[in-house]
Amino acid sequence: MVTITAKEFKEFRNLLGFTNQNDVKAFYSAKDIIRPVSFEHIEMLNARLAEIVSKLNSVVHASVRITDIQAFTAEYIVDVYRILKENNIFPRFNNLGRPPEDVYFNWMRGNIVSHFALPALAKIFGIAESAVSLVGDDDIAHIADFKKTPKADIEIPGHNLRLETQAGFQSINDIKQHKVLEARRLALEKGMQTWAVHFDFYNGQAAFVQLDTIADDDVNWVTRQQMEGQTVFAIDQNSFVWRLTDPPPTFEKIKEQIGA
Numbered sequence: 001m002v003t004i005t006a007k008e009f010k011e012f013r014n015l016l017g018f019t020n021q022n023d024v025k026a027f028y029s030a031k032d033i034i035r036p037v038s039f040e041h042i043e044m045l046n047a048r049l050a051e052i053v054s055k056l057n058s059v060v061h062a063s064v065r066i067t068d069i070q071a072f073t074a075e076y077i078v079d080v081y082r083i084l085k086e087n088n089i090f091p092r093f094n095n096l097g098r099p100p101e102d103v104y105f106n107w108m109r110g111n112i113v114s115h116f117a118l119p120a121l122a123k124i125f126g127i128a129e130s131a132v133s134l135v136g137d138d139d140i141a142h143i144a145d146f147k148k149t150p151k152a153d154i155e156i157p158g159h160n161l162r163l164e165t166q167a168g169f170q171s172i173n174d175i176k177q178h179k180v181l182e183a184r185r186l187a188l189e190k191g192m193q194t195w196a197v198h199f200d201f202y203n204g205q206a207a208f209v210q211l212d213t214i215a216d217d218d219v220n221w222v223t224r225q226q227m228e229g230q231t232v233f234a235i236d237q238n239s240f241v242w243r244l245t246d247p248p249p250t251f252e253k254i255k256e257q258i259g260a
């Protein structure tokens with residue numbers, strides 16, 4: 001009987017010219033081949049982003065619409081794209097070997113939502129729109145420090161809380177596990193609450209979930225095979241308390257509705 005040892009496994013990979021196991025896997029799957037970013041494709045995606053924003057702005061309640069949608073598109077799509085391209089950020093959009101165009105598109109949708117939501121969030125918390133602070137590490141205003149992290153997007157002054165704005169476009173409404181872990185860390189270290197504001201743009205509703213209080217044994221933790229087996233928190237329908245075609249409720253009313 002032949003016994004093939006782990007030492008021989010390593011020697012075989014060395015014969016192939018690899019000393020790192022991940023490099024072998026990348027070689028066989030061709031994930032080490034970095035194809036040029038298609039900026040022609042990205043410009044088509046930018047056109048779709050502008051179309052998405054325009055359609056959404058036409059259907060949300062009039063009190064929370066963006067006043068000048070063309071200026072909004074120029075600032076948060078055209079200018080952001082230009083800054084990312086000029087600073088060679090596109091190689092960083094490489095999650096799990098996915099095409100950078102796809103990663104860019106998904107990131108841009110989320111970034112746009114953070115800004116698109118500002119008029120509504122200002123009304124919900126009863127503050128001026130200019131008082132809402134963007135604090136996420138992927139803030140384009142600080143391009144030298146640009147990175148994608150679990151840090152919440154928005155800080156609300158006077159409420160000791162941060163908001164994680166996110167959106168669903170396919171009728172699947174989840175919160176990634178690392179967002180909850182980051183919220184717990186922030187609560188432990190700074191005594192600050194973190195809430196997710198999840199816009200379901202497929203069904204026209206928004207949910208509010210306090211992330212730092214989600215327990216490990218909550219029944220809404222699920223594994224999504226379509227997301228590489230990630231563990232996520234499925235948002236309960238009872239957390240959706242704002243129909244986007246209606247005026248937004250106050251934060252106190254929201255907490256009352258969900259029993260927070």
